[in-house]
Amino acid sequence: MNDMTLDEIDRKILKILQADGRTALSEIARRLDMGSATIHERVNTLEAEGYIQDYRAVLDPELLGLNDVAFIRVRTEAGHFSEVAERLAEETAIQEIHELTGEADLLLKVRVGERSALTDLLSRIGRYEGVLSTSTDVALRSVKEEQRLDLPG
Amino acid sequence: MNDMTLDEIDRKILKILQADGRTALSEIARRLDMGSATIHERVNTLEAEGYIQDYRAVLDPELLGLNDVAFIRVRTEAGHFSEVAERLAEETAIQEIHELTGEADLLLKVRVGERSALTDLLSRIGRYEGVLSTSTDVALRSVKEEQRLDLPG
């Protein structure tokens, strides 16, 4: 279902749509000098195979009052980190959950509108079963937050 | 230029477009029971004021061979962390750069296709002026990576 090989044209289409998700198919066709029905078919395939997961408007967090970013390191009971991670995934303020090598714990990226929301979240996490301890770093400034992938080619 | 107050309708528009950046204006108009010229005008304003930064296709990193995520903590010479951060921002493999409280250092999120790219990047960072040391955690598994904002309302 997803063992398709991308050619040069597919990669160009992905780059264009990653840069501007609303580029018209007819515009892509013009740039790549192909028929727009062809581009349409290729984009459909890229979506069906999962290369394109979604289309999103990217919103400005600060204008929307979500000013605070924090990273929380969670130590869990041995062997229970995946289980804890699955439950933490339900928390909407938690944007990222990564299982780390080394000390077998979790790293969370959190975005909240007020410090109090962070405090609340931390005490909630502290009471999760399997969580031993947390340690938190608040970001003073986020210099770069890029979601685009660095595609080769 | 951006001291606009969002009403209920603006927030609904943002939510719809954040969930699906290609929703037709006419479809939004239908859902909110308004004229599509009105929605068009509001979306233009939301874009102009910066609430909507961009539209993007979200691509699958693993299908594209970008399998490895790592977090790098960078210790810098006192007072030079912002300067180092600005230079690091040029590295395309570095997706995020955050200045942290506490120990006045930087946290980087990196995504690469091969371990060797991570090794290369680390030795490059180690040679940056103002960088004292780095310490790296590789992610075994990324359980959640959500870019959508948790909008109230």
Next chain:
DNA sequence: AATGAAAGCTTAACGCC
């Protein structure tokens, strides 16, 4: 796989309220 052509929608601009 790629294409041109046709039908049905969508956007973007206008003038009016």
Next chain:
DNA sequence: GGCGTTAAGCTTTCATT
């Protein structure tokens, strides 16, 4: 600020290669 109308442009399907 909101609306309906309209022209231009877009997407989608389909028969053809």
